[in-house]
Amino acid sequence: MLTHLRPSRPRRRALAVGAGVATLALALTACSSGSSGSSDAKTQDPNEKITLTVATFNNFGYTQDLLDEYTKAHPNVTIKQTIAATSDDAKNNFTTKLAAGGAGLADVQAVDVDWMPIVLQYENKFTDLTDDSLKDRWLQWKTAQATAPDGKLLGYGTDIGPEAICYRQDLFAKYGLPSDPDKVAELLGGADSTWDKYFSVGEDFVQKSGGKVAWYDSSEGTYQAMVGQIANPYEESTGTPKDLATNQTIKDLFTKVATESKDKGLSAHNQEWSDDWSKSFQNDAFATMACPPWMTGSIEDNAGGVKGWNVANVFPGGGGNWGGSFLVVPAAGKHTAAAKEFAAWLTAPDQQVGAFKEAGNYPSQVDAEVSDTVSSSTNDFFNNAPVGKIFADRAKAVTVTPFKGQNYFTINKAVTDALVAYDVQGKGTVDSNWNAAVDAYKALGLG
Amino acid sequence: MAADVTVTEPASPATPPTPPRHGRGEKSPRRVGLSQTLSRWDVKVSPYLYISPFFVLFAITGLFPLLYTGWISLRNWTLIGGDAGPAGFDNFTAVFQQDEFWLSLRNTFMIFLLSSVPQMVVAIILAALLHQNIRAKTFWRMGVLVPYIVAPVAVGMIFSQLFSDQYGVVNELLNAVGLPSVGWHKDTFAAWSAIATMVNFRWTGYNTLIFLAAMQAVPQDLYEAAVLDGAGRVRQFFSITLPQIRATLIFVIITSTIGGLQIFDEPRVFDVTGTGGPSHQWETTTMYLWNLGWGPQQNMGRAAAVAWILFVVIVLIGIVNYLISSRISSGETRQKKGRGSRRRRTPIAADMKGDLL
Numbered sequence: 001m002l003t004h005l006r007p008s009r010p011r012r013r014a015l016a017v018g019a020g021v022a023t024l025a026l027a028l029t030a031c032s033s034g035s036s037g038s039s040d041a042k043t044q045d046p047n048e049k050i051t052l053t054v055a056t057f058n059n060f061g062y063t064q065d066l067l068d069e070y071t072k073a074h075p076n077v078t079i080k081q082t083i084a085a086t087s088d089d090a091k092n093n094f095t096t097k098l099a100a101g102g103a104g105l106a107d108v109q110a111v112d113v114d115w116m117p118i119v120l121q122y123e124n125k126f127t128d129l130t131d132d133s134l135k136d137r138w139l140q141w142k143t144a145q146a147t148a149p150d151g152k153l154l155g156y157g158t159d160i161g162p163e164a165i166c167y168r169q170d171l172f173a174k175y176g177l178p179s180d181p182d183k184v185a186e187l188l189g190g191a192d193s194t195w196d197k198y199f200s201v202g203e204d205f206v207q208k209s210g211g212k213v214a215w216y217d218s219s220e221g222t223y224q225a226m227v228g229q230i231a232n233p234y235e236e237s238t239g240t241p242k243d244l245a246t247n248q249t250i251k252d253l254f255t256k257v258a259t260e261s262k263d264k265g266l267s268a269h270n271q272e273w274s275d276d277w278s279k280s281f282q283n284d285a286f287a288t289m290a291c292p293p294w295m296t297g298s299i300e301d302n303a304g305g306v307k308g309w310n311v312a313n314v315f316p317g318g319g320g321n322w323g324g325s326f327l328v329v330p331a332a333g334k335h336t337a338a339a340k341e342f343a344a345w346l347t348a349p350d351q352q353v354g355a356f357k358e359a360g361n362y363p364s365q366v367d368a369e370v371s372d373t374v375s376s377s378t379n380d381f382f383n384n385a386p387v388g389k390i391f392a393d394r395a396k397a398v399t400v401t402p403f404k405g406q407n408y409f410t411i412n413k414a415v416t417d418a419l420v421a422y423d424v425q426g427k428g429t430v431d432s433n434w435n436a437a438v439d440a441y442k443a444l445g446l447g
Numbered sequence: 448m449a450a451d452v453t454v455t456e457p458a459s460p461a462t463p464p465t466p467p468r469h470g471r472g473e474k475s476p477r478r479v480g481l482s483q484t485l486s487r488w489d490v491k492v493s494p495y496l497y498i499s500p501f502f503v504l505f506a507i508t509g510l511f512p513l514l515y516t517g518w519i520s521l522r523n524w525t526l527i528g529g530d531a532g533p534a535g536f537d538n539f540t541a542v543f544q545q546d547e548f549w550l551s552l553r554n555t556f557m558i559f560l561l562s563s564v565p566q567m568v569v570a571i572i573l574a575a576l577l578h579q580n581i582r583a584k585t586f587w588r589m590g591v592l593v594p595y596i597v598a599p600v601a602v603g604m605i606f607s608q609l610f611s612d613q614y615g616v617v618n619e620l621l622n623a624v625g626l627p628s629v630g631w632h633k634d635t636f637a638a639w640s641a642i643a644t645m646v647n648f649r650w651t652g653y654n655t656l657i658f659l660a661a662m663q664a665v666p667q668d669l670y671e672a673a674v675l676d677g678a679g680r681v682r683q684f685f686s687i688t689l690p691q692i693r694a695t696l697i698f699v700i701i702t703s704t705i706g707g708l709q710i711f712d713e714p715r716v717f718d719v720t721g722t723g724g725p726s727h728q729w730e731t732t733t734m735y736l737w738n739l740g741w742g743p744q745q746n747m748g749r750a751a752a753v754a755w756i757l758f759v760v761i762v763l764i765g766i767v768n769y770l771i772s773s774r775i776s777s778g779e780t781r782q783k784k785g786r787g788s789r790r791r792r793t794p795i796a797a798d799m800k801g802d803l804l
Contacts, residue, residue, distance in 0.1 A: 092741065099527045122527055271632075273719040275607055279614040409743040417725035424612075425633040427726065436726065443545050444744065 050335050051078045052342050055106035057090035059083075060158065060325070061355030062346065070345060077338065087112050094118075098125060102332025107339035108346070111155060113145055113324045114409070119154050120146075121406050127329040127336045128152045134344060141401045142364040146326050155326030156347040159361035161292030162394035163225060163320040166299060168287045169383060170308030175208040177201075181385065185314035195226060195256075198316040202266045205287060214268040214286040219261035219423040220416050221272050225290040226253055227412070228320045232403045234411040241407045244414065244441035251434060254415055258430045261423040271424050278302045290315070292322040293362035293391050300381045311385040319397030324364060362391050369395065407446055414440035513758070519751035526745035538752035548753065550727045551735040552760075554639065558714070558731065559707035561643035562650075567700070570651050574658035575684055588659065591652035602645055603716025610641040610717075632718060635728040642729055645713040650706075654699050661695035662688055697772040704768060708761050709733050732757050 056062060060083075067079040084090035094111070095118065097104045102125055111119055119126055130153040138157045146155035165188065172179040178187055189197040202215030216222050227233050233250060235241050244250065261267035268285040270277040280286060281302035291299065291311070299309060327343040329336055345351065349368035355361050356374055363369055369392045377388035418437035421427045428436075520538050523531040542548050577588055594602070609616045610631040618628040631641045669687050678686065689696075711733040715721045722738055723730020730738070732753065740750030 095526055095741070095745070099529070118527065270613065271719060275611040275615070275719075276613040277719075279611070283614065407743075413722075413743065420725040425630070425725065427633075439546075443547060445541060 047076060049076050049078070050338060051080060052108065052335060052339055053080045053082065053106040054108040054110070054327075054342070054346070055082045055084070055090065055093075056110040057084040057087050057112075059359040059361075060110060061357070061359030061361055062351075063354075063358055066351060066354055066358075070342065077342070079342070082106065087114075091115050098122065098330075102330050105330040105332060107329065107333040107335060108343045109328050109330055110158070111326050111328050113326065114404075116145060116155065116326060117404050117406050117408060119326075119328055120148050123148045123150075123152060123154055125331050126154050127331050127333075127340060129154060129156060129329060129340055129343065131340075131344065136366065137347070137349070138364050139366060139395060139398075141321070141398055142324070144401050145324075146328075155328045156343050157364035158325045158327060158347055158352065158355070159294075160364040160395060161294055161321050161323035162362065162391050162398055163228075163290045163292050163315050163322050164390050164394050165312045165314055165316075166289055166291035166296065166382070167310060167312055168284070168308050169310040171209070171213055171284065171287045172205075175205060175213070177205055177208070179310075181310050181312045184310075184312040188312065188314045188316065190314060193314050193316045195316045199256075199260050199264075199266065202260070202288075203264055206265055209287075211265060213284060215266040215288060217268055217280065217286045217289045218270050218272040218277060219257050219267045219419050221290055222261070222267070223253065223257045223416060223419055224322065225315075225320050226257065226317065228322060228402055229317045229400050230402055231400050234408055235403055235405040237403050239405040239407075241405075241411065241446045244411060245438045250415065254419065254434055254437070255430055258419060258422050258433065261419075262426075263430075267423055269424050269426075271420050282306060290320070290322070293360060293387065294323060296379060296382065296387065297360055308383075309381060310383045311379070311387060311390055313390040313393055315394060315397065318399055319394055321395075321398050321401075362395075407444070410444055411441060411446075414444075516751045516754050519747055520749075520755050522748055524746075524748040524751070526740060526747050534748055538748045539756070542749055542752050542756065547727050547730070547735060548732075551723070551730050551732045554714075554723075554727070554729055555708055555710065555731040555733075557639050558642050558646070558710055558729070559704070561639050562646035562710075563700070563703050563707050565643075566647045566651050566654060566703070567696075569647070570654035570699075571658055571689075571696075573651070573655040574662055575688065577655065577659050578662045588656065591655045593652065594648050595650070595653045597649070599649065599712035600716055602649055603713055606641065606645045606648075606713075607717060632724065632728075638717070638724065638729045642710075642713050642717055645717075646707075646710065649713075650703070654703070657695060657699055658692060661692040665691040694772075697768070701765070701768045701772070704764055705761060708757070708764070711737070 054062070054067075062081060064081075067081060070079055071077060084093060090110070091112070094105070094109060094115070098118070130151075134156075139160065142157040142160055143153065146157065147153055165184070167184060169179045169181075172184065178184060185193075187201055199215075205215055206213070227250075230249060230253075232242070234244070234247070261269070268277075268280050270280050270285070279302075281299065282305075284306075289295075289299075296311070303309060327347060329339045329343055333339055347365070349363065349365040349371065352361075352363035352365050352368045353371050353373050356363055356368070356377075363374060368374055375388045375392060377386075378384045379387045414437045417440065418433040421436065422430060422433040427433065521534060521536070523534045523537075525531065573591060577584070577591070581587065612618070612628070612630050612632050615631065617631070621628060629637050631637050665688060669691070670683055673683050673687055710731050714723060714729045714731050714734055715737075717729055718724065721734075722742065723734050736750050736753040736757070738744075739753060740747050
């Protein structure tokens with residue numbers, strides 16, 4: 001651990017050089033990725049002692065015991081893991097070091113799907129991880145998220161976030177709606193569930209509760225779930241941004257969510273992840289929310305002590321995915337071949353089942369999902385809901401992978417900011433806020 | 448520094464005749480050659496040598512980044528991709544055309560005013576109270592500094608709990624006494640006030656101690672004379688304490704101006720996204736800089752342009768501060784001449800002034 005805090009001298013010097021003469025470092029990076037053949041030969045010497053670093057964030061479920069197993073099988077390899085507290089910390093660290101030419105990045109770097117556009121945009125800074133023997137390891141749409149336009153696979157999938165509907169069984173029963181999970185799934189339209197259906201049941205519920213309980217937690221979360229079902233929300237597949245002013249699909253979506261959230265009172269009018277949002281779980285402020293597997297943990301944290309949560313095996317508008325991560329191998333690393341092998345091992349079904357047991361991250365590997373441990377798992381907090389089976393079904397229902405280019409988040413933020421201004425802060429009208437979003441888009445000068 | 452004010456001897460020690468001082472030049476009149484050259488060198492060069500570490504460090508950590516930022520601001524530069532060719536002054540014109548930039552300037556100034564003005568007033572009052580003969584002096588004096596040692600991010604987290612719109616503690620207290628809730632994040636002015644409160648919480652105690660130090664250096668005989676003349680406590684405060692600590696006041700105003708115009712931590716932790724609100728209600732200029740460079744746009748060129756604009760703004764305000772302070776200090780010199788030998792002791796006020804000018 002201590003040696004970890006003290007970077008060795010040559011590495012420190014490399015950092016300084018990398019920071020000072022970024023262009024030179026860029027050139028060096030390009031060279032080293034071009035001539036990876038020689039370094040392959042070097043690391044394939046089984047007797048050479050090497051240290052591989054892996055950088056993750058939050059909780060990937062990679063315990064020391066798990067990492068030790070790899071060292072047992074490969075005695076020459078020592079593994080060191082650094083864990084960032086939040087995904088944002090990890091992202092800042094990742095982009096800053098990448099900007100310095102890749103010096104100081106871990107050999108294996110965990111990347112959230114939200115920042116995969118950076119990896120895809122600067123693909124020559126990462127090792128091509130294509131491996132025919134692993135072709136069918138992951139769900140197809142998961143692999144697609146990490147595949148560059150030219151077909152290179154840049155990341156090995158770890159977990160995914162297939163969404164189901166988490167709901168308050170007790171509040172459903174209290175206000176006269178069917179409360180059994182299967183009945184709720186049916187109520188929302190079953191396999192053919194649509195957002196219109198979801199909203200209309202919501203209007204009914206809010207009316208029955210006398211306006212005391214909202215239907216969902218936040219307009220952003222709902223909008224996010226809906227945008228996640230559009231193939232090209234803000235950009236063409238070539239990466240060209242669509243003019244937001246003429247993007248009718250998004251305008252309709254915005255209008256729909258804004259109207260339902262504010263005018264019909266379906267949302268609890270909180271900004272996602274704010275303190276009010278966290279506290280609204282304790283105050284019976286809303287009855288349903290879109291929830292990927294990792295969200296069940298957040299719900300449990302925020303709603304501790306509140307009984308009555310359950311999970312319905314249904315999602316409006318077909319399947320949807322929210323979040324999930326990849327392991328990538330920066331090309332600037334010294335042992336890219338060994339790192340690739342290690343990343344492949346870490347994302348193998350057995351290891352991801354272990355991570356699921358440890359941290360609840362739902363695996364993206366086909367074999368891991370059907371394994372007994374995962375498929376038979378239940379969640380006590382959600383009234384013993386069979387989450388293993390539910391999320392496997394939800395993962396299968398995902399058909400669309402939205403294209404997220406380098407401008408996805410900027411444009412998305414312009415729209416969600418307008419949504420928050422209208423729904424949470426009560427500013428202006430639906431139209432005036434849409435115009436604000438269009439103005440914000442124009443200010444980006446993507447043109 | 449202080450020497451400028453108190454020392455009245457002629458400035459050049461190399462001309463010995465007038466004052467019989469123990470200058471090195473006189474010590475060995477026979478060996479005029481080398482030793483005199485050395486001592487002349489010593490006099491001329493050493494001061495620069497002694498002060499040079501600061502300037503060397505400044506050149507590395509201050510001047511170089513400043514100039515390099517200027518260079519970046521003239522290029523198309525992305526965070527990861529790096530330099531992508533010259534941009535001329537496009538970055539500057541683009542920034543000036545953004546409403547967001549002007550909003551951020553407005554927010555910065557408003558939060559600065561809302562924090563600095565009450566902060567100064569409260570700090571001076573607190574310092575005056577602490578200057579009285581009270582029990583457990585050290586306890587109270589240390590007490591006001593406690594908020595300063597709390598990490599700004601922790602302050603932000605505590606205050607975002609207090610200032611939540613729906614379930615915040617402040618709103619619940621307001622409701623408890625029958626007042627309506629305040630939309631701390633909805634209402635722009637309320638948001639500024641909440642952020643200014645965070646800033647005040649942190650810095651009031653710090654400024655209080657600086658003022659207290661200045662007050663303790665005010666000569667006691669002035670107060671005694673005032674008491675003899677029949678001045679009450681309030682009159683003493685306005686007629687003696689305030690004029691005597693004026694230079695310290697200016698020093699604190701300048702430092703808090705610089706700090707206030709660079710405000711970042713508090714507004715950044717004010718909500719969960721940390722980007723300054725959905726309609727940029729509390730996005731300050733430094734936050735705007737950060738959002739441009741390290742947000743999803745990763746546009747370092749524009750971020751560098753904002754950094755330079757902010758630098759120029761702060762320099763301009765610094766010049767205004769300088770003009771005001773030099774006007775006031777020259778007024779003080781006149782005062783001093785009038786009073787003659789009575790003020791032989793140099794109060795801290797004069798020291799401070801020496802530092803500033």
